[in-house]
Amino acid sequence: MIFESIKMAFFSLKSNKIRSILTMIGITVGVAAVITIVSMGSGVQELILGEFEQLGASSSTISLNFNKATDSDRINQEDISALRLQIQNLKYISRPVYAIGNYEAKHEDHLIFLMGVDSDFLKMYSPELVAGRFFTPVEYEDGLPSIIIDPIVANRFFGSAERAIGQEVETQVDHQILKGKIVGVINYPGGDLMNSMMTSGGMMTDEIPLFFYTTAKTIQHYFPNNNSAMGIMLMAKSPNFIDQVNTQAIKLIEFRHDNAGLGIYNSRNMADMLQQIEKIMNIVTIVISVIAAISLVVGGIGVMNIMLVSVTERYREIGIRKAIGATMNDILIQFLTEAIFLTTFGGFCGLVAGVLLSRMVSAILNFRVVLSLRWIAIAIIFSTLTGLIFGIAPARKAAKLSPIDALRYE
Amino acid sequence: MNDVLIEMHNINKTYCTGEVEFKALHDVDLRVEQGEMLAIMGPSGSGKSTLMHIMGLLDSFDSGSYIFLDQDIKRLNSNQAAYFRNQNIGFVFQSFNLLPRLNILDNVALPLIYAGEKRSVRFEKAYHVLEQVGLADWRDHRPSEISGGQKQRVAIARALVCEPILLLADEPTGNLDSQATKEIMELFQTLNQQNMTVVIITHEKEVAKYVNRIIKIIDGRVKS
Known part of the structure; x- marks a missing residue:
């Protein structure tokens, strides 16, 4: 009987093709929009979480609050040595520096972001070595002019x-x-994030700096007036110690610079950031769900409207069916199946359109979109539910018709 | 031939349309035996259609008793009545009432869906009754592609497909020319000879000459 109803529903919807398609579009557009947004959102989320996971839950950063800090508050190399000696459970500590300059190649000037790293920096982030080698202890110690680049730069120029x-x-x-x-040549773990954020900006392609790495000592040596510290990065021996390491480190730095209690230093650890990101993502999910609900309600009202019209148009058919033995349930199921078929098929089309659309966005903006099975299931289940909820009233109206009234109706 | 099929006693039916009450049936007694071919005649507004609807379990009645094959009809709820109709009564209407979007075979097979038959059985039975009314070759056509007489034969095939006990026809020839009327009435006669009980509601004298018994109904009362 169920299979029979579905076939009957399909047949009757097919004989009113344009009307059925127009009704479906309401649901289709809503579902397509939601699926596109969701899969892009999940893509961004996965990208960010992936980056952070690589950086690890046991690391944190301490940076200067630039509104309050003066030159004397800057964290220097001596602070680093002191921290390394005095903080327990500290595994790595790094104070990268950077300089912004340019690199001339193929008769063109390119903006570069020259990052000076120390040995702990590469240990902390353990980047993937694509070719060549990392810096040697001698290079770190003596500040030799050795350069490491990322694969994007390597491919582009060499x-x-x-x-x-x-x-x-x-x-x-x-x-x-x-x-x-x-x-x-290394794949810097933060590089992907940085690059994709910049490329998705679109227009500013020319302005994206190229990433060059050298040692911190090298930058200090060659550009004594142009080096800026980005803050320091800490990694505890395990995630459990990171809060303790962080607090002690800030206390020690404040003690050394005699600026305790002024809030000169900001600190963030990865666990906090992850929590914040998750919070934002939850809000995004709620907003999307509300949009989805609204679009399904709007689509559902369209379905209800058209089903009511359809019931009125088919009074006679209902009368005939009842006369030859259809029960109230048979009629109810018939009209309900039509409504559910409309919304479920509409939802399915929306799903397909959404997947195609997010693939397109993914191809154009060059980042991965993620569509979880969960959202596919949600899209289908909710569009089916929409048909059920908005189809029940017209179907009941049809089922309750008395056979003679329905037969008499012209 | 003497088994009683229908036993109606003191049936009353009143319609209320707003303020106005209209007594459609007034203490109607009616007895139909199995294998009969019966015409219920009367002018329009006489209550014959109401009687037919009640007889066919399409409408309820206010008071009185109605026994159909030992079944007290008053005790059936709407779902039971639907199944009872499906199994025991075949309807033929003045305006044919075929579903325009289905082809002839699907139209004839429709009652079998509600009887819960399997697809293969449905088409086999539908084909068989279509053969009986001589329209098997038209099975793939739509109702709009055949003549009125043919439509009524399809409707009769549909009424027969569940092998009912009673064939209930409401002005079956009202929309047909005299040639088609003759054919349809002869078909009813043939079916009656195969022991089918046939009740025809009509106001055409033409039709009356094909039946064994005539019941006249005027102003909601039976005059036989």
Whole structure:
């Protein structure tokens, strides 16, 4: 009987093709929009979470509050040495520096972001080595002009990571020149995030700085006037110690700079950030759900409207069916099936459209979209429910018709 | 031939349309035996259609008793009545009442869906009754593609497909020309000879000559 009802519903909807399609579109558009937003949102979420997971739950950053800080508050190399000696359960501590300059290649100037790292920095983030090698202890110690780049830069200027190794590059920061040699190509874990955020900005493609890495000492040595610290990064021996390590580190730094209680130093650890991101994502999910609910209600009202019209148009058919033996339930199920068929099929089309649309967005903006099975199930279940909820009133109206009234109706 | 099929006693039916009450049936007694071919005649507004609807379990009645094959009809709820109709009564209407979007075979097979028959059985039975009324070759056509007489034969096939005991026809020839009327009435006669009970509601004298018994109804009362 169920199979029979579905076939009957399909048949009757098919004979009113345009009307059925128009009714369906209400549901389809709603579901497609939601699926697209959700899969893009999940894509962004996965990207961000992925980056953070790589950075690890046991690390944190301490940076200067630039509104309040003066030059004397800056965390220096001596602070780092002191922290390393005095803080228990501290595994790694890093104080990367950077300089912004340019790199001339193929007769064009390119903006570069030259990052000076120390040995702990690479240990903390354990980037993937694509070609060549990391810096050696001697390079860290003596500040030798060795350069590491990422695969994007390598491919762009040298064709491949392998070919980049050993190449001489000349970078310039404020008329000071650093001639360096490329020793390695690494996939910096934060690089993907940074790059995709910048490329999805679209227009500013030309302005995206290229990432070059060298040692912190090298930057201090070659560009003594142009180095800026980004703050420091800490990693505890386990996630349990990170809060303790963090607090002690800030206390010690404040003690050394005699600025306790002024709120000069900001600290964030990954667990906090993850929590914040999850909070934001939850809000996004709620907003999407509300949009989805509204669009389904609007679509559902359309379905209800058209089903009521359909019942009125088919009084005679209902009368005939009742006369030859259809029970109230038979008629109820017939009309309910039609409504559910409309919304479920509409929802399915919306799902397909949403998947295609998010794939397109993914291809254009060059980032991965994620569609979980959960959302597919939710889309289908809720569009089916919409049909059930908004189909029940017209179906009941049809089922309750008395056979002679229905037969008499012209 | 003497088994009683229908036994109606003191049936009353009043319609209320707003303020106005209209007494459609007034203490109607009616007895139909199995294998009979019966015409219920009367002018329009006489209550014959109401009687037919009550007889066919399409409408309720206010008072009186109605026994159909030992079944007290008053005790049936609407679902039971639907199944009872499906199994025991075949309807033929003046305006044919075929579903325009279904083809002939699907139209004839429709009651079997509500009887819960399997698809293969449905089409086999529907084909068989279509053959009986001589329209098996038209099974793939739509109702709009055949003549009035043919439509009524399809409707009769549909009425027969559940192998009912009673064939209830409401002005079956009202929309037909005299040639088609003759054919349809002869078909009813043939069916009656195969022991089908046939009750025809009509106001055409033409039709009356094909039946064994005539019941006249005027102003909601039976005059036989």
